[in-house]
Amino acid sequence: MSFRLLVLVSGSGTNLQALLDAASDDAYGATVVAVGADRDDIEGLARAERTGVPTFVERVGDYPDRDKWDERLAVRIAGHRPDLVVSAGFMKILGPRVLAAFPVVNTHPALLPAFPGAHAVRDALAYGVRVTGCTVHLVDAGVDTGPVIAQEAVPVLEGDDEKSLHERIKTVERALLVEMVGRMAREGWTTTGRTVRLGTTSGRTTK
Numbered sequence: 001m002s003f004r005l006l007v008l009v010s011g012s013g014t015n016l017q018a019l020l021d022a023a024s025d026d027a028y029g030a031t032v033v034a035v036g037a038d039r040d041d042i043e044g045l046a047r048a049e050r051t052g053v054p055t056f057v058e059r060v061g062d063y064p065d066r067d068k069w070d071e072r073l074a075v076r077i078a079g080h081r082p083d084l085v086v087s088a089g090f091m092k093i094l095g096p097r098v099l100a101a102f103p104v105v106n107t108h109p110a111l112l113p114a115f116p117g118a119h120a121v122r123d124a125l126a127y128g129v130r131v132t133g134c135t136v137h138l139v140d141a142g143v144d145t146g147p148v149i150a151q152e153a154v155p156v157l158e159g160d161d162e163k164s165l166h167e168r169i170k171t172v173e174r175a176l177l178v179e180m181v182g183r184m185a186r187e188g189w190t191t192t193g194r195t196v197r198l199g200t201t202s203g204r205t206t207k
């Protein structure tokens with residue numbers, strides 16, 4: 001039985017596409033069983049639909065508060081029985097019910113703990129760093145504060161703007177996300193404090 005991934009998206013979904021492409025090979029060891037979004041009419045949902053993967057949308061604005069949204073999102077996710085939730089460009093902070101029920105991995109376009117939040121690439125450029133990158137990490141209740149699984153550096157080039165730098169980061173980010181999610185599926189992982197170790201084969205354990 002293949003390891004079940006549920007991917008959350010808010011935008012263009014190129015990270016989702018990289019996971020869908022990788023998962024089309026049985027050797028990858030994981031299948032994308034559903035894609036969820038917090039908004040309609042996005043390319044991420046269209047990518048899932050073209051591949052025949054079920055989709056759902058839960059908009060925060062359709063609920064009286066974020067707590068009710070979290071409750072409903074947890075139920076929608078649970079309906080697909082994922083082994084791992086992947087936040088791939090999902091631009092909402094997940095609530096306590098989702099986080100208590102499923103392990104969640106996020107990809108972030110900066111070398112955390114530098115430049116957390118929604119404008120990581122812009123903030124890195126504004127600061128004037130010469131090297132930035134991407135981080136794949138487990139999600140906790142904070143904003144981009146969970147234990148780091150893997151990071152890769154990307155140089156800032158002369159003349160870079162937010163778009164050009166983000167595109168170069170995303171090329172590295174997609175490969176890193178695909179590699180790490182695949183390893184988690186095939187090898188399992190252990191979390192001890194802030195340290196995530198891949199390769200336990202026994203699945204998820206948290207100490």
Ligand code: GRF
Nearest residue numbers: 012013014015089107108109
């Ligand atoms: C990625 O860089 C992700 O880290 C950031 O938004 C981008 C999403 O890209 N939060 P895509 O929707 O996967 O193309």
